[in-house]
Amino acid sequence: MPITKDGIGGVLFIAIGLTALMLARHYPAGSALSMGPGFVPVIVSSLLLGLGVLLFCRGILHRNEEQERVTIAWRPLLLVTAAIVGFALLIQFGLIVAVTYLVIAAWVADPNRSIRALPALIVVGIGMTMLIFKVGLQLPISL
Amino acid sequence: MLDGLILGFQVALSLDNLLYCLIGVTLGTFIGMLPGVGPLVTIAMLLPMTYGLSPIASMIMLAGIYYGASYGGSSTAILVNLPGESSSVVTCIDGYQMARKGRAGAALAIAAIGSFVAGCIGTFGIALFAPMLGRAALAFGPAEYASLIVMALVATSVLVQGALVKGLLMALLGILIGLVGMDVNSGAMRFTFGLPSLMEGIDFVVVAVGTFAFAEIIRELRPTKDEPPHQVVAVDSLMPTAEELRQSVKPILRGTGVGMICGVLPGIGATVSSFASYILEKRCAKDPSRFGQGAIEGVAGPESANNAASQTTFIPTLTLGVPGSATMALMLGALMIHGITPGPNIITERPSLFWGLVASMWIGNLMLVILNLPLIRLWIVLLKVPYSWLFPMILILSCLGIYTLSNEPMDVLLGAGFGIFGYVVLQLGFSLAPFILGLVLGPMLEENLRRALLISHGDPRIFIESPISAGFLLASAVMLALLVLPAVRRSKPHLEQEA
Numbered sequence: 001m002p003i004t005k006d007g008i009g010g011v012l013f014i015a016i017g018l019t020a021l022m023l024a025r026h027y028p029a030g031s032a033l034s035m036g037p038g039f040v041p042v043i044v045s046s047l048l049l050g051l052g053v054l055l056f057c058r059g060i061l062h063r064n065e066e067q068e069r070v071t072i073a074w075r076p077l078l079l080v081t082a083a084i085v086g087f088a089l090l091i092q093f094g095l096i097v098a099v100t101y102l103v104i105a106a107w108v109a110d111p112n113r114s115i116r117a118l119p120a121l122i123v124v125g126i127g128m129t130m131l132i133f134k135v136g137l138q139l140p141i142s143l
Numbered sequence: 144m145l146d147g148l149i150l151g152f153q154v155a156l157s158l159d160n161l162l163y164c165l166i167g168v169t170l171g172t173f174i175g176m177l178p179g180v181g182p183l184v185t186i187a188m189l190l191p192m193t194y195g196l197s198p199i200a201s202m203i204m205l206a207g208i209y210y211g212a213s214y215g216g217s218s219t220a221i222l223v224n225l226p227g228e229s230s231s232v233v234t235c236i237d238g239y240q241m242a243r244k245g246r247a248g249a250a251l252a253i254a255a256i257g258s259f260v261a262g263c264i265g266t267f268g269i270a271l272f273a274p275m276l277g278r279a280a281l282a283f284g285p286a287e288y289a290s291l292i293v294m295a296l297v298a299t300s301v302l303v304q305g306a307l308v309k310g311l312l313m314a315l316l317g318i319l320i321g322l323v324g325m326d327v328n329s330g331a332m333r334f335t336f337g338l339p340s341l342m343e344g345i346d347f348v349v350v351a352v353g354t355f356a357f358a359e360i361i362r363e364l365r366p367t368k369d370e371p372p373h374q375v376v377a378v379d380s381l382m383p384t385a386e387e388l389r390q391s392v393k394p395i396l397r398g399t400g401v402g403m404i405c406g407v408l409p410g411i412g413a414t415v416s417s418f419a420s421y422i423l424e425k426r427c428a429k430d431p432s433r434f435g436q437g438a439i440e441g442v443a444g445p446e447s448a449n450n451a452a453s454q455t456t457f458i459p460t461l462t463l464g465v466p467g468s469a470t471m472a473l474m475l476g477a478l479m480i481h482g483i484t485p486g487p488n489i490i491t492e493r494p495s496l497f498w499g500l501v502a503s504m505w506i507g508n509l510m511l512v513i514l515n516l517p518l519i520r521l522w523i524v525l526l527k528v529p530y531s532w533l534f535p536m537i538l539i540l541s542c543l544g545i546y547t548l549s550n551e552p553m554d555v556l557l558g559a560g561f562g563i564f565g566y567v568v569l570q571l572g573f574s575l576a577p578f579i580l581g582l583v584l585g586p587m588l589e590e591n592l593r594r595a596l597l598i599s600h601g602d603p604r605i606f607i608e609s610p611i612s613a614g615f616l617l618a619s620a621v622m623l624a625l626l627v628l629p630a631v632r633r634s635k636p637h638l639e640q641e642a
Contacts (some may be wrong), residue, residue: 006306010572013312019318020334027331037331040589041322048315055308072570076364080538084357087542088281088555099539106535111366113531116555121532125539134539137195139547 005070010056018048079109094142099129144270147490148450150268151498155506160203161165163196168507170516171211176219176525177533181228182212184359186473187351188537190480191544197390198481199496203503204367205477209470210453210504213413214258214511217446218519221250222378223526230413232237233421237441243439248365249383253439254393255515257447261399262508265454268403272455273490273585277462280487285594286605290615293464294580297619299411303574307626310577313568317581318510318588320345328593340553347476349545349554350582353561354575356541360534361566381516387439394424402446402451407458412468413449420448454504461485461497465584469576472583511588 005096024045030036083105103125107113133139150428154160174185185208193201212228220231221238223390234254241250283291299309323334324344335341349547383391393596398420425431434441464485466472480484483493490497515522545558565575599605607613 005570005572006309009309009312009568009573012567012571013316014318016319022241023334027333031601032596035328035593035596037326037329037333040592041319041333044315044319044322046347048312048319051308051312055306058308070570072567073361073365075366076361077246077563077566078154079355079564080361080364082490083538083555084542084559084562088552088559091546091552091555095543099543102539105537106538109364110531110534111364112529113232117234117531121535124532125535128536129539129543130489131222132192133543133547137192137547141550 003070004059006055006059006062008070010054010059013048013052014056015052017047019053020045021049056061062108075102075111076109083109095129096126096143097135099126108118144274145526146269146496147274147498148165148502151493151500151502154199154495154499155203155502155524158532159504160503163200163204164207164507165219167207167508168214168510169212170204171213172215172511172572173211173525174208174296175215175228176522180537180541181359182203182209182216182534182535183355183469183473185347186470187355188544190351190473190477191256191347191547192482193477196476198483201477201481202496202500203476205474206457206500206504207507209474210450210507212512213449213453214255214515215522217258217449218251219524219526220441220577221247221254222523223448227354228453229333230417231446232414233417233445234442236421236516237436237438238639240435241439241442245440246387246437247378248381248441249387250439251378251519252381252383252516253387253443254621255512256303257287257398257443258393258450258527259508260395261402261451262347262511264399265406265451266505266508266509267401268451269458269504270457270498273458273462273497273501275487276458276526277487277490280463283463283487284609285591285598286609286612287615289591289595290606290619291463291465292584292591293308294615295409295467296577296584297622298408299468300410300577301622302410302415303576303624304394304451307571307623309573313573314577314581317578317583318585319581320350321582321585327590338553340551340557345557346545346548346554347479348501348579348583349558350561351473351476352541352545353558354565354578356537357558357562358565358569358575360537361532361562363534378519381519381544383439390439394420395447396422398447399451402448402453403455405448406452406455406467408623409459409465409467412471413452414455416448416452417445419443432524441608450508456582457500459506461489461500462487463522464587466580469579472579475583480555510550567578 022037024041026042027038028036029042083102083136086105087098087102090101100122103122107118107121157492174180186205193204216226216231217234220226220234221242224235226232226235238250296314300314301307323341325342326333327610332342399421401423402416404638405411405419421441421444424440425434428440456471458575460466460471460475466475468480543553545554548554595605606616
C-alpha cells in the first residue's frame with residue numbers, strides 16, 4: 001500500500017492531538033461559566049485528534065487523490081537545521097564566530113556552491129551583520 | 144474624514160516617515176524582484192528590526208514592503224514568466240505573452256498604472272469605510288468577536304490550497320501553539336514541558352521566521368535538475384499605445400472594485416481577487432480567445448485587483464483586529480509587539496497611527512510608480528542574483544533577528560524546530576496561512592469565548608441569539624457545507640498559498 005500525503009499528515013496530527021490531550025487532561029477544565037485553563041486546550045486537541053483521524057481515513061480510502069509520493073530533501077533539511085542549531089550554540093562566543101560558521105554551514109548546504117565564492121560570502125555576511133546590527137540598530141551583542 | 148486625512152498627511156509627510164516609506168517600498172520592490180524570496184519571508188525576517196522604531200514608522204515601513212513586493216512580483220511575472228508571489232500568478236498568463244510579442248514595456252506600464260489607480264481608490268476606500276466599520280464594530284461584544292474569529296479561520300482554511308481538513312488542522316494547531324505558556328487568567332502553565340523559556344509563550348516572531356524563512360530556504364535548496372536560466376525579455380518603449388490605454392480603462396476600474404471587495408472579506412485576499420478579476424475580464428471581453436495570447440485586459444484587471452485588495456485588507460486588520468491573510472497576521476503581530484491592540488477604537492485612540500498609515504499608502508504607491516517605471520532597467524539586474532548569494536544572508540538576518548529578541552539562544556533552536564515542522568507540513572501538502580492566523584487569533588478567541596460565556600452565565604446560546612454572531616457562524620457553516628459537497632469541491636480552483 002503506497003503511503004499518501006494525507007495518510008502521513010493524518011498520523012502526524014493524531015500524534016500531536018493525542019499528546020496535547022494527554023497534557024491538557026491535567027489542567028483544570030472549569031465550567032462554561034468560568035472556563036479553567038484546560039477548557040480550550042481540551043476542545044482544540046480533541047478536534048485535532050478527530051480531524052487527524054478523518055484525514056488519515058481519507059488518505060487510506062481516496063488513494064487516487066494526491067497520490068504523488070512524499071519527497072523530503074534530507075540533505076538541505078539536515079544541513080540547514082545544523083547551520084541554525086550551530087549558530088545558536090556558537091553565539092555565546094560572539095557575532096563574528098557565529099556568523100562565519102553560519103555562512104560556511106549554509107555554503108555546504110548549497111548544491112550549487114563554488115569554493116571561490118566562499119571568502120566573499122563570509123566578508124559580505126559579516127559586513128552586513130556589522131552594518132545592520134552594530135552600526136544601524138546598535139545592539140549590545142559582543143563581537 | 145477630511146480632518147483625519149489632513150492629520151495623516153502631516154504624519155506621513157514628516158521627513159522620518161517619508162524615509163521609512165521609501166525604504167519600505169524600495170526594499171519591497173528589491174525583494175519582489177529577487178527570485179525565491181516572497182513578501183512573507185521578508186516581513187518575517189525584518190520584523191525584529193522594526194522593534195526600535197516607533198509604531199507608526201514600523202507599520203509604514205512594513206506596509207511599504209508589502210505592496211512594494213507585489214509591484215516587484217508583477218514585474219518578474221511579465222518579464223520572466225515567474226510570479227514573485229502568489230497574487231501575480233495570473234499576470235504571467237497574458238503579461239508574459241505580451242512581453243514575448245515585444246510589448247513588455249507596455250505591459251509593465253499598464254500594470255503600474257493599474258496598480259496606482261487601484262491604490263488611490265483603495266486608499267480612499269480605507270479612509271471612507273474603515274471608520275464606518277470601526278463604528279459598527281463598537282457594537283461587537285465578546286460573542287460577536289469569538290464568532291468573527293471562527294469565521295476568519297474557517298474562511299482561510301476553506302480557501303487555501305489543499306483539502307479543507309488540512310486547512311482546519313493547521314488553524315487548530317496554530318491555536319494550540321498560541322496557548323503555550325502561562326494562562327493569563329489562572330496563572331497555570333500550559334504545554335511548557337517545564338521549560339522556563341516557554342513560560343511566557345512562544346514568541347510570534349520565532350514561529351513566523353521558522354515556518355516561513357527557514358522552511359522556504361530548505362525547500363529552495365533541493366537539488367535542481369539543471370534548469371535553464373530564465374530568459375529575460377528586453378524592455379522596449381514604456382509607452383502603451385492609445386489603443387492599449389483605452390482597452391485598459393474599464394478592466395482597471397472593474398479590477399479595483401473586485402479587489403476592494405475581496406480585500407475586506409476575511410480569508411479572501413489579493414490572490415483570490417486577481418483570479419476573480421481575470422475570470423471577470425474574460426467574461427466581459429468581446430473576443431475571449433485573445434486571453435492567453437497577450438490580452439492587455441488580462442494584465443490590467445488582475446494587477447489592479449491585487450493592489451486594491453492589498454490596501455483594503457488593512458480595513459479588517461486595523462478596525463476589527465482580525466487579519467484576513469498570513470501577511471496581515473504578521474502585520475498584526477508587529478503592532479502587538481509595540482503594545483497596540485488593533486480594534487474598533489484604534490481610529491479614535493491612535494488617530495495619527497491610523498491616518499498616517501493610510502496617507503503613507505498613497506504616498507508609497509506614488510513612489511512605486513516613480514521607482515518602477517523609469518528605473519525598471521536597474522531592477523532587472525536583480526533578476527540575475529543567484530540564490531547561492533541570497534540565502535546565506537537571509538539565514539544570517541533570520542537567526543540574528545530571532546536571537547536579538549531576548550538574547551536567548553533557545554529561541555533560535557525553537558526557530559529551527561519550526562523550520563523543520565514548516566518544511567515537513569509543506570511537503571505533505573498543508574498550507575501555512577491558517578496556521579499563522581490561528582496562532583495570532585487563538586489567544587483572542589479564548590479570551591472572547593471566556594468573556595462571552597461569563598456574560599451569559601455559561602449558556603452557549605449567546606452565540607446564536609445575537610444576530611451578528613449568528614450571522615458569522617452561519618456563514619462559516621455555509622462555507623464548510625459547500626465544500627463538503629463533492630461538486631463544489633471539484634470545481635474549486637487551485638489557488639496558491641495566500642501571501
